[in-house]
Amino acid sequence: MARINFLELPVADTGAAKAFYGAAFGWQFDDFGSSYACTMTGDTDIGFQADPAQKTAAPLSVIQVEDLEAALAAVTGARGVVTVPIFGLPGGRRFHFRDPDGHELAVMQVD
Numbered sequence: 323m324a325r326i327n328f329l330e331l332p333v334a335d336t337g338a339a340k341a342f343y344g345a346a347f348g349w350q351f352d353d354f355g356s357s358y359a360c361t362m363t364g365d366t367d368i369g370f371q372a373d374p375a376q377k378t379a380a381p382l383s384v385i386q387v388e389d390l391e392a393a394l395a396a397v398t399g400a401r402g403v404v405t406v407p408i409f410g411l412p413g414g415r416r417f418h419f420r421d422p423d424g425h426e427l428a429v430m431q432v433d
Contacts (some may be wrong), residue, residue, distance in 0.1 A: 328428075332343060339370040343369060349361050378426055383431070384427070385428070386432065390430070397420075401422050402421055417429055
């Protein structure tokens with residue numbers, strides 16, 4: 323069953339975001355390059371995207387699915403608009419889309 327498994331926040335500085343959330347909630351983060359970090363609990367995780375070329379304007383919910391291509395077909399069939407085509411990332415692949423109300427979300431299939 324598809325479920326939200328990740329929330330990605332656009333941030334100005336991953337180090338500052340990690341320091342705040344680490345101090346406030348005791349969270350620990352893994353770094354993926356200089357502009358991305360995330361928790362890796364396996365539950366609903368949180369990521370920080372500081373790369374200006376990749377960060378979204380608002381928080382990005384990520385929906386985990388079993389079959390990414392089937393989800394892509396279902397999203398476009400339901401009038402969703404793909405904003406970022408399927409791409410690979412550590413741990414899987416994903417794409418971004420806007421729903422009919424203009425909300426941007428992502429869909430991910432884990433490896």
